[in-house]
Each structure stands twice: as structure tokens, then as C-alpha cells.
Amino acid sequence: MNLDDYQEQVRHIDFLLNAGVGKLLLDRYQPHFGDKFNFLAASVVNSAMLREASNDEARHYMLENTVLIEQQVQLLRHDRKVASALTDLYSFTLFSLALSDPSASEALLNRAIELGIWLESPREVCCSEDISRYLEIMEYRAEKLWEPEDGSPSSTLDKNDS
Numbered sequence: 001m002n003l004d005d006y007q008e009q010v011r012h013i014d015f016l017l018n019a020g021v022g023k024l025l026l027d028r029y030q031p032h033f034g035d036k037f038n039f040l041a042a043s044v045v046n047s048a049m050l051r052e053a054s055n056d057e058a059r060h061y062m063l064e065n066t067v068l069i070e071q072q073v074q075l076l077r078h079d080r081k082v083a084s085a086l087t088d089l090y091s092f093t094l095f096s097l098a099l100s101d102p103s104a105s106e107a108l109l110n111r112a113i114e115l116g117i118w119l120e121s122p123r124e125v126c127c128s129e130d131i132s133r134y135l136e137i138m139e140y141r142a143e144k145l146w147e148p149e150d151g152s153p154s155s156t157l158d159k160n161d162s
Contacts, residue, residue: 001132010096013139017089020145021045024082029072036061043069048076048086049093050104050111077116086112088141091120095134 001009025041033040039061046053046062047069053059062069077083090112097105112119122134 006131006135009135009139013092013135013142014096016139016142016145017085017092018045018049020142021082021085021089023145024079024085028079028082040065040069040072044072044076048073048111048115049089050107073115083117085145086115087118087120088138090117091125092138094119095122 022041022045025044026038029037029040039058042058043053043062043065045051046058053062076086090108094105094109094112097108109119122131123129126133126137
């Protein structure tokens with residue numbers, strides 16, 4: 001596999017993990033938070049991952065609902081499936097950032113620790129230093145986030161939108 005292929009695979013896994021965590025939160029928030037549940041889910045992921053909102057409406061929502069968003073972020077570790085998905089998201093993101101942006105990596109590591117999110121190194125994930133194997137396992141885990149629990153098709157987001 002050449003460098004371009006690795007980079008594409010990393011982007012694909014990153015998308016699947018981020019959107020997969022978002023999907024879990026959409027499923028969780030839809031029954032309880034009315035028509036803005038999608039903003040809450042995106043804001044919680046963005047806040048947990050130390051990211052800014054992507055548009056003005058989302059930024060406004062984050063500013064207006066800071067307390068609710070942070071309350072929900074603090075609850076993430078208490079949901080086993082969400083916490084497991086966040087372990088994968090944080091671990092994979094830290095792996096991706098380690099060489100490219102050490103300062104962002106450090107801030108994200110501190111956020112994961114603050115939230116009580118378990119982290120795994122590539123060696124812990126695949127019991128070797130084989131990066132291809134690590135990416136294969138992380139892609140499998142990311143794709144598992146899209147499998148419905150009740151046997152029905154998952155339609156909240158299209159995982160092929162990456």
C-alpha cells in the first residue's frame with residue numbers, strides 16, 4: 001500500500017468514527033431533545049474533541065447551550081457503547097495527530113483524561129507494530145458503529161458519505 005492509500009484509509013476511518021459517535025448520540029438524543037437533537041449531538045462531539053462548530057447556526061447553538069452541552073459531554077463515559085466508540089475515536093485521532101500536530105495531540109489527550117475516556121495505543125489494539133493491521137482493526141471497529149442493535153437498517157446517516 002502506498003502513502004496515498006494509507007492517507008485515504010486514515011481519512012475514511014476518521015470519518016466513520018466521528019460520524020459513528022455522532023450517530024450514537026443522535027439515536028440517544030432524538031427522543032429527549034426535540035427538533036434540535038442533531039445540533040446537540042454534533043455539539044457534544046465537537047466539544048469532546050475540542051473542535052469548533054462548522055457553521056454559524058451550529059456556533060450559535062453551542063454558545064446558547066454551553067451548559068447542556070458540557071453536561072452531556074461529562075455523561076459520555078457512562079454509556080458503555082458511546083464510551084467504547086470514544087475510546088476508538090480519541091485513540092485513533094491521537095494516533096493521527098501524533099506526528100502532524102503534537103500540541104493538538106496534547107490538548108486532546110488531556111481532554112480524554114478529563115472525561116475519563118480509556119485510550120489504547122496501536123500496539124494494544126493489534127498486539128504488534130504493524131500499522132496496516134492497526135488500520136484494518138480500526139476500520140472494522142468503525143464500521144461496527146453502523147450496525148443497528150435491533151436488526152433494522154441504520155438510516156440516521158449514510159456511512160458512505162465520506
